Amino acid sequence: MDNTNNEILYSSVEEQIEKLKQQNLIIEDEDFAKKYLEIFGYFNLIKGYRSPYIFTDASGLHYRSGITFNQILSLYMFDKNLRNAVIASMLDLEEHIKASAADVVAQSFGTHQDDYLNIRNYRDKRRRNRKFSLRNTLITIQKALNSDKTPVSHYREVHGIIPPWILFKNLYFSTIINFINFFKPHEKEQMVYHLYDVDSTDLSVDNLKLIMMDTLFVCLDYRNLAAHGGRIYNYRSDCNVRLENFSTDVSEDTLPKGFNQLIYILSCLKYRKPLDDLSKALNYEVNRHCSAFPEDATYLGQILNIDIKSENVVWITGTSDKFHYTPYCSGIKHPLQISEQKAIANGYIPCKRCCKETD
Known part of the structure; x- marks a missing residue:
């Protein structure tokens, strides 16, 4: 694709390659470049990941000296593999969160849907978007009671009771997180004990409640971005992590930012597998890309907020x-x-x- 006089024009892969060469991008194997442009698309591959490697002047856009097609492709694969790891880790965490929430709800209010979905069990909060109010959240959850999917349909038809650990499996992660946010103090405290090793930290349970909600909303943000194919490696969540609730040695300057913030808040959880898998993928991809293109180590270290060695x-x-x-x-x-x-x-x-x- 090209853009001339605000008109978006079609260009063939061969034309795209010629344009890249005219912009000083080194293409060592044109058949190789053609293959991956056809697989991933010019917009996804080139426009999405050329930013660290280009500059503009009066004559237009150019690639810095020595930059190759393979380098951009490697950064694209770095992000793609990291995005896949985020999806896998967040799905794993989502399952754990749903199971924990179901346990808390069943323990407090019982296993019958009429009991644990009673609006009086929860604390309403003013939300700017009425869609996410307590009443609408409960309506969304109640609609799932009529699902034709198993095991919900089986429990409804055979037992007449759909316990929370069955119902919650059919809910979106966003719905569960909004629901947890309406928990009263006792139920939020029980969630904290599910998610954190309370006895081994110097943080109060009240602080951990706030940290828990911050963590869940940041994780939801990354999960949704990854699920929609968004660029992960240089993303910074708009969800705020309330710094004052972490240990005293964490400040605005020292709290990890960007992707490393996700790693940091996952490291606080008792369940380690989402962190282990994501850290492994990050470490592998950093080593793979920077071994091939060591000049990118400084850039990636700054973006990811980690110390990268060659x-x-x-x-x-x-x-x-x-x-x-x-x-x-x-x-x-x-x-x-x-x-x-x-x-x-x-x-x-x-x-x-x-x-x-x-x-």
Whole structure:
């Protein structure tokens, strides 16, 4: 596609390649470039990921010296694989959140839908959008009672009761999060105990309630962005994480931002798998891309808000002979960061859990 006098014109893949070459992009294998432009599309691949590699002057847009098509494709695949990891991790977290909410609701109000969906059990809040009011949220949940999908239909027809752990499986993540936000203090406290290791933190339960809701809304934001094919690696959520509720050594300057904020808030949760899987994917993709294009390490480090070294980085502990691609694998404590080459030279072996090959 091209844009001339505000008119969007069609261009063939061959024309797209010629235009890229005229803009100083190095295309080492035109058949290879043609293949991936046909698969992913010029807009998704080039316009979506050329930003770090271009400049404009009076004569138009140009690629910086030495930039190749393969470099843009690698950044695209970096983001695509990270986006897939976000989806997988958020679906895993969503299942855990739904199960936890169902347990809290059933324990407090019983297993019959007429009891646990009683509006008096929840605290109404003024919402700018009436669509997300308590009453409308409960109406949305009640509509799911009539679903033809199993197991809801089975429980309705056979038992006449649809317990919350059955009903919640059919709800959107956004509906569950809005519902949790209407929980009264006792139920929110029970959710906190499900999600956080309360006894091992110096944070109060009241602070953890706020952190929990911040975390859920940030996770929902990333899940929705990833589900709609949005660019993940340089995204910053509009959902606010209330800094004052974290430990005293976290401030506006020290709280992780961007993608690393997602990693940070997941690291506070008791259930570790969403964090482990996402950290593994991030570490793998950073190592893969920066090994091929080390000049991108500084840029990605700033965007992701992480320290990127030019060598493959792994984590070890003083109590095991294994090295890890993620510092959170299996709940390891106080890991040390070293190069993979040095770890192997010192006799460490790869962890079977987090060092499997990633496609």
